[in-house]
Amino acid sequence: MKKFQAQPGFVVQAFRFALDPNAAQEQALRSHCGAARAAYNWAVGWVEASWWQRRAEESYGVPEDRLTQWRPWSLPALRKAFNEGKHTCPRFATWWEENSKEAYSTGLANAAAAFDNYAKSKQGKRKGRAVGMPRFKSKRKARLSCRFTTGTIRVDADGRHVTLPRLGRIRTHEPTVKLLDRVRAGTARILSATVRHERGRWFVSFQTEVKRDLVRVTRPDVAVGIDLGVKTLAVMADSTGEIRTVANPGHYDAARKRLRRASRAVSRRQGPDRGTGQQPSKRWEKANAARNKVHHRVANLREDALHKLTTAVAAEYGTVVVEDLNVAGMLRNRRLARRIADAGFGEIRRQLDYKSRQRHATRLMVADRWYPSSKTCSGCGVVKAKLPLYVRTYECDICHLVTDRDDNAALNLAALAAAAVAGTGVAGDQDTAPVVSKPRGADRKTRATRPRRKAEAGRAGGATLPHQRRKETRDRPQAEPLTLW
Template identity: 85%
Template sequence: MKKFQPQSGFVVQAFRFALDPNASQERALRSHCGAARAAYNWAVGWVTASWWQRKAEETYGVAEAEQTQWRPWSLPSLRKAFNAAKHTDPRFAGWWEENSKEAYSTGLANASAAFDNYAKSKNGKRKGARMGPPRFKSKRKARMSCRFTTGTIRVDADGRHVTLPRLGTLRTHEPTDKLLTRVQAGTARILSATVRHERGRWFASFQVEVKRDHERVTRPDTAVGIDLGVKTLAVMADSTGEIRTVPNPCHYDQALKQMRRASRTVSRRQGPDRRTGRKPSKRWEKANAARNKVHHRAANLRADALHKLTTAVTAEYGTVVVEDLNVAGMLKNRRLARRIADAGFGEIRRQLDYKTRQRHATRMIVADRWYPSSKTCSGCGAVKAKLPLHIRTYECDACGLVIDRDDNAALNLAALAAACTTGTGVAGDQDTPVVSKPRGADRKTRATRTRRKTSAGRAGGATLPHHRQTETRDRPQAKALTLW
């Protein structure tokens, strides 16, 4: 085996393999994941205990200088405190030596990261929704996971086994040749390994620093616009005018009949009851496992289809243009939520993002959320003020173009790549005239709302009370696109 020589062109990549552990190995895996969860809960309780103590001392009138000191949550501090407490704490006494130290380090590192995220969010240094303080992980709901960063971590030479600290040699469900050949050639170095129980199976993920040369795409000078939908998963139109349609496989809908039948079987069994402490029967556990198997199969089929789609797109085109969809808001529509979740819009964009950057070094353009790709005519550039969702054919009032709604949106997205590069292009021109601006239009049309009047006001000039009038204001102009 050649010695690993770090050099330029190396990236950090994950290789995941399904495991086939025996009964004793599965007990060891569950023990390590349980130890990580117990260490996490201990760290959360140890840090927050000082918070509650200081809050109690404030009610007693204790001066701030004399109050209990804040307990630090950095990883070295948590490790030092945990090593001192694990010998006497009844929660760990008698069994903590059964697992690797990496299991406890995993829980402490997760707790430290959780407190850091909470502090940054509270101070306004972290984007996104406001985060609350870390909470205890439930044994019933927490995902079983454990990370190994030191010790014996390798892929065995036979290509069907992996070796992890304290867990020993585990058989893999699939060959490990993709990683093994790189390690033997000296073009990859294993940094860490994570075992996780997901979708009814155990997986081992290796974080590897690997040499990856950018692959040349088939059509580097061609841009493609991708319009995602429910009826058809994607409509792709390139800069040459060619349009392709990818049908929606609807994996969840195809498995819905089996899921309903399995759910009825589960409902007839004696399940768990947390209020009375009743444990589930063996028949309920067997039926629940059968139902979960149907869910897992649908999820696996969906992941496989999305990977094949994004891999084919990024390997062919030099520029990929997608929309910045508000997926969270779309899921609030109870009529479309199931189909939108089954399509996986967010996962498609995530895969296109990292595959264009890391594998092919191509460009990905994300159109602004308010860019009217469906309302803009791909022929003349005129913009409609209103285009309801049930209208599936676009008819331009200016040039008379009649085209499918999704095809029109994909052509506009493809033209947006040229607008980003040269500043021209019909669809990317932000100064194109708007056909009409009726009341209630979107941000692109910059509609102006007027004051509402009663019937008496129309006759005699009287208007509604001031607090019921709608003031006249223009909505801000949206950005055209965002480069990634």
């Protein structure tokens, strides 16, 4: 599906509201989300069937011009094939009319996007980690979600109900006036709606085109450098020399005692067992719901704290400088992974990105990943060769500056943007290219990892390892006829 492009002066914004559906409406919601999952699995199986059939035919020496044709995975092609066979397919024939067509379109669109990502990753056109072949979604683990793009999608005039195709009128847990007022004034237009089951309840998110005027920041001439950490969530040093420290709330650490108690209660109940088919007891379901409630509360508190922090920063400073942190690599540290995940470094960067562009036109600069912000002296600019993580106080050997490690890093980030700051704070600054600094003394070396001795011995002796034998068995082609369903 093509990404929607907003008109000049308009931005695409989502308004999310919690729902309070009754029993029949919740069953219909689950049915629509299950239909989206079933359509996704059908699309994956339909496309990959031609892949495996071609591999089997090649193993039997079938010429190239007589091989089975590749099946396309574009959204129009998937919709056409699905509509042609849904009346006779045993999987859909008896119940596909119970749900809106948008539910099946959601699954097909997700499958088309998954195949596109896989193809671009194989061709080297997609950044990030390599993407594998799309896999089937499990009924037990798949996240319940469904998107509506056509039909009756509106916020009702009473401000406490929403109307969705085939689902009808559903009451919201909170007032919808913040979107209703914009729709009535003509400054917002609803494009689509997505229902989702998250954190123990149902939500509806309206994607809207909203007319938004950029608000001038409070201090447009000031640049701030933000150094994220575990001990303190953020240390902010601006170009005037003022330093602010934001304490790490530690919501997960504060709730660990309650989580331990709730987890013990769950472990003492009769839970589900897929091996024997044992069903969970009512007491287990009640205890598991209590444990999930603690997790949901932690997630909500973290989300609220991060939104308040990023909103305040984007509304005050004309230029914000952050670091390009390797959060995925930092999470591999088993001693700090829990605290890094609880802090939400990646979420802070994401929120600052869209809030600086769409609300205040704040200039967001990203320092190079190898910029030695902690090793550089904020007083004289000398760079230390090494600075271990356990050293929390920076001591300069040249100018004898003694300061906190995080304060020193934040001051260096603020100074990095001092030369590039124009001091306007207007909309023209939002497209400024990110700062890419030269590494001064940063260690770019990657530690080499030796393979395991057992694997080395297996390769040296020409033996086949167990995981290699399993892969060969799984990839062995099977000559079976290609069917549509």
